[in-house]
Amino acid sequence: MKANAGTLTNFEVLDLLNSRGASNDTTRVIAPISTSEYTRLHVYDYLMETPACTQTQEIITNFSDQCKYFKLAKAEILNIINIRPSSTVNLAPILEEPSERGIDKKAKEGILKLVEALLPPPPIVEARGDNEEEETEEGEQS
Amino acid sequence: MFCLSEMEDTVRVPPDLLKLPLEVAIKKVLQKLLLNKVLSIGLCVTIYDIKSAEGGFVLPGDGPATYKVRFRIVVFRPFVGEVIAARFKESDSNGLRLTLGFFEDIYVPAPLIPRPNRCEPDPYNRSQMRWVWIFEEQEYIIDHSCQINFRVENISYPPVPTEQAEDAKPFAPMVITGTIDDDGLGPVSWWEGCSERNNEDDDT
Numbered sequence A: 001m002k003a004n005a006g007t008l009t010n011f012e013v014l015d016l017l018n019s020r021g022a023s024n025d026t027t028r029v030i031a032p033i034s035t036s037e038y039t040r041l042h043v044y045d046y047l048m049e050t051p052a053c054t055q056t057q058e059i060i061t062n063f064s065d066q067c068k069y070f071k072l073a074k075a076e077i078l079n080i081i082n083i084r085p086s087s088t089v090n091l092a093p094i095l096e097e098p099s100e101r102g103i104d105k106k107a108k109e110g111i112l113k114l115v116e117a118l119l120p121p122p123p124i125v126e127a128r129g130d131n132e133e134e135e136t137e138e139g140e141q142s
Numbered sequence B: 001m002f003c004l005s006e007m008e009d010t011v012r013v014p015p016d017l018l019k020l021p022l023e024v025a026i027k028k029v030l031q032k033l034l035l036n037k038v039l040s041i042g043l044c045v046t047i048y049d050i051k052s053a054e055g056g057f058v059l060p061g062d063g064p065a066t067y068k069v070r071f072r073i074v075v076f077r078p079f080v081g082e083v084i085a086a087r088f089k090e091s092d093s094n095g096l097r098l099t100l101g102f103f104e105d106i107y108v109p110a111p112l113i114p115r116p117n118r119c120e121p122d123p124y125n126r127s128q129m130r131w132v133w134i135f136e137e138q139e140y141i142i143d144h145s146c147q148i149n150f151r152v153e154n155i156s157y158p159p160v161p162t163e164q165a166e167d168a169k170p171f172a173p174m175v176i177t178g179t180i181d182d183d184g185l186g187p188v189s190w191w192e193g194c195s196e197r198n199n200e201d202d203d204t
Helices: A008-021 A035-047 A055-071 A074-083 A088-094 A105-118 B022-034 B197-201
Strands: B003-014 B042-058 B065-076 B085-094 B095-097 B106-109 B119-121 B125-135 B139-142 B148-156 B174-177
Touching: A008 A035, A008 A055, A008 A074, A008 B003, A008 B042, A035 B042, A055 A074, A055 A105, A074 A088, A074 B085, A088 A105, A088 B148, B003 B022, B003 B042, B022 B042, B022 B065, B085 B125, B095 B148
Parallel strands: B106 B174
Antiparallel strands: B003 B065, B042 B065, B085 B095, B085 B148, B095 B106, B119 B125, B125 B139, B148 B174
């Protein structure tokens, strides 16, 4: 058994679920979902509210290639693709010990410019919960 | 947060499925066995593909056909240090509980909530406690109102308990411990419009 035969971006999982008809799954409205369907459908719902739903394979490959210049770890590139940080403060928790690796303010700005240029903005998500407030774009307003 | 895991298992295909193409029949059996379950590799989401299936023998006295199957499965298993977008589920004096919808056992214990803070009874929900971060004399409540970004500190797979008290919480086979005590973590509304102010501090 190989526990890790490769990491997948959120987009790749969403794409896979879409190709298996997750978006057309009307059966969950009509009939109770079996337990094996539960996770798959809820993963689909989750991913549709993340930047993954505006991405394509080409966008991700292109972004990963361009990131090489910044000497980021593979895990960090994956995390940036999934979260699509729009400001230095959103990027900060994703990078591990940036100053020790020579990733300075200029490099961070470079990474954010690349994100802005290559990764489409995330979907507009309304807040859920008890209160009436509505949330506007999760990305920064430019 | 997702990866592919390659596994090998013995799969018994019951007679009523044998009329289907083999790959479809095997996938059906695997889905029933694995999906929505937590293995040591994480929460199984969907079968990715069947790499090979050998056998097809019917053992004496047994209806199903037995196959040795190599396959790949998509699992939810974040890495330590990963930043993930989640929603608030509930909170108590121990800390916060967050949810992804498909996975709800994410806990941010009190020490990983930014300080100074206070924990008080939730005025909107008498049975809950809520957490409030205090920063520069402003109060930041942690509640349902927006997405909460957390970073994975640890993932554990508690052993199945042999006994459980009647009022104990349902057993969680996979538990993620997260932190929101860092720049950019916590409710996303805390950081909106913040980038200029924090530019000087971002080399910590």
